[in-house]
Amino acid sequence: MSAIAFPIPDQSILARREEIVAGLGRLVAPDALITAEDERRPYETDALTAYRRLPMAVVLPSTTEEVAAVLKFCGEQGVPVVPRGAGTSLAGGAIPQEDAVVIGVSKMSRILQIDYANRTAKVQAGVTNLAVTGEVSVEGFFYAPDPSSQLACSIGGNIGMNSGGAHCLKYGVTTNNVLGVTMVMLDGSIVEIGGAHLDSAGYDVLGLINGSEGQLGIITEATVRILRAAEGARPVLFGFPTSEQAGAAVAAIIGAGIIPVAMEFMDKPAIEICEAFAHAGYPMDVEALLIIEVEGSDIEMDAQLARIVTIAREHGVKTVKESKSAMEAAAIWKGRKSAFGATGRIADYICMDGTIPTGQLPYVLRRMDEIVKGYGLRVANVFHAGDGNLHPLILYNCNDPVEAQKAEDAGMDILKLCVEVGGCLTGEHGVGIEKRDLMSFQFNPEDLHQQMRVRAVFDQSWLLNPAKVFPLEGRVAA
């Protein structure tokens, strides 16, 4: 695929490469600077692997002060900077460009402090999402946002993309779970925002930073909220004859005052793909599957499930299957969380990420099917039903350039559909390069200019992750 444009590399920067690399070498330890082509190669893309650009150099600092020195240098030299967490962005948020220096936080992976009384954890930005929960689970606590890539993705990247996950229906997304950050600004100044307390002193700059895709500065540390886990959790499978019935059941459950901790939807193609991979015991004779997770004590879960089952029966549920053991529960989640990987075993795919008002679900499912069929392709749907966050997986063959282009076009049509029904271009993956050129479909010029003027407060010269989020044309600096 080649539809998404990158800025033309600045020849004057490329011409100074040796000088710039030498300058970086004076700022960080030798093993923190990667210059050889074969060693830079792993940093040329992220999880949007169809696009690659080899960066000029990669720096992997170990301290906030090193990040500050490198950023200050790049700012003074006018060199673009691409911040990188674990490189798992599906939207191309961490893809570099030829005239840029990648600053990766992977070496900053220490958990600094756990405070159970105040329910906070202070961590470095390169700590993986799952490592936070791993550290505090011994005391029965967890970190709530749980993107499917949580084994690999970093807290810094999660903040950059305001990541979500299956359980944010109840616990919120990253921005609702971060209390403070240490951020390095482009001029090298180090700023502490928030802390272990709630809410901000002045403007909510912390809220602005969450989801800013590395365009305001580089996060080096974060204080996140940790929560005490419920006494137990139980996922239950509900198989429905039609997607409409499943969607109506979701609405009725919420309407009855029940907020399950997760409500995940899979359509028939997704069920087949995931079952073949995870052997989770998903029913194969249904058109739509809901994984609904309840939590609490055994008695509480029984009571809540009874309410949910009653509602599901009123909406024609065909199969109800409770997990009877921790192993069965794990298998149910394994199937869902490996949906992307399992799909990758049968075909190449693009994973889209848009959000719709849940009431539009039956219409959107039908239209998506029409759109993808119109391009002669197939789609498998998994999504977070409680909050309307869709993840259609468009299947194609990446060795066929015509088909690859069709898949990308179908994806763009689906995102436009999300906006048309009142939703948005991205629920939890971010804009990156992938959706950059659709921003003007969701926002008018005044909306975008206001965002860009705020961005310019932090980076007047468009050096921080410059090819992302905003269309390349029509940029304003202040």
Add this chain to the structure above:
Amino acid sequence: MTLHIPTTEAQACAIVKSVIDSTTPLSITGGNTRAGLGRPTQTQSTLSSAGLTGITLYEPAEMVIGARAGTPLAEVQKTLADRGQMLPFEPMDHRALLGTQGEPTIGAVAAGNISGPRRINAGAARDSLIGIRLVNGRGEAIKSGGRVMKNVTGLDLVKLVAGSHGTLGFLTEVIFRVLPAPERIVTLVWRGLSDEAAVALLCTALGSPYEPFAAAHLPAGIGAEQPRTLLRLENFSDSIDYRSRELIALLAAHGVPDMIEGEASAGLWLDVRDARFFAGTEEAVWRLSVAPTDGPKATAAIAARVPGARWFYDWGGGLVWLAVPAGEDAAASAVRTAIRPLGGHATLVRAPVAIRAAVPVFEPLPEPLMRVTAGIKTSFDPAGIFEPGRMYAGV
């Protein structure tokens, strides 16, 4: 003094455009019940949201409500209650504390990021605010966010505007995420605990699997002679029975609590939410946000320097409501000095105009953040016409 009351967003844009050239500063008001929040400003004109009313969107099954900014908060709450739902963050009503009249509006809840006791569990107003429309200082109508709760499309200007007290623009419409109202609410009340013991109890409870939705401590003399420590549970009735039993057992070392429900419970939490213990007095009132276990440390440091200081705790100890003799500076230096080593921030919520003009009302910001703050203000409001100086001098 000119009062502008636009009835459409387009009119609001035209009004703002008409004052840009003369850089006539505008006060922004809704129901005018929180006019005393912040630093006093010098403005000749007022832009009111009173003409922008009505609920624009309500989808109970999608848990989302939208309303024009001037819609009375009470109307929003009634609409939600009729369908068994509520705003998750229990917004405070400032009328009792500030001695004001009028109807609080939903726009002001967003502009002030106004939350209440439930914030400790369910997040602040800013966490539930998912979409806004506002007129910026160029007279342009802009939108950010929308009606879906998961949305990471572009910079989150919604958060910036929440809590900006009208300094970034004139809100015309706000969209909030809502939640089902609980079937049953009970409050457990322990008596006789010291501040430290009470906060330890609240922290243990908040770190338990039994999910308190509100956690407060009222020291001796705040509403009663004896200290009271409060935990509120909200849930289905059978869960309440189970969880209260488990919590009482978990916290047995602190004594046996009373359990109250209905009016008695609701009234007590209204007193906490609205800081009514300090209503009608001459004292200056501060609101401190610290890590919960730092709450008693902050009050001890302040008490040592400010005779007559009184306080109570919400948010498990992390929100300190503090009343001090107004004096000449509302004990500002004692309060700020107490907070500084702990981290956190203090806001002077109630004080005579002369004091609010003389001492910083919002926590002073360190240099890189102050520069960013001024830059953000300029990016929305280049001519500086919205509530100039309301939060910080020159912003």
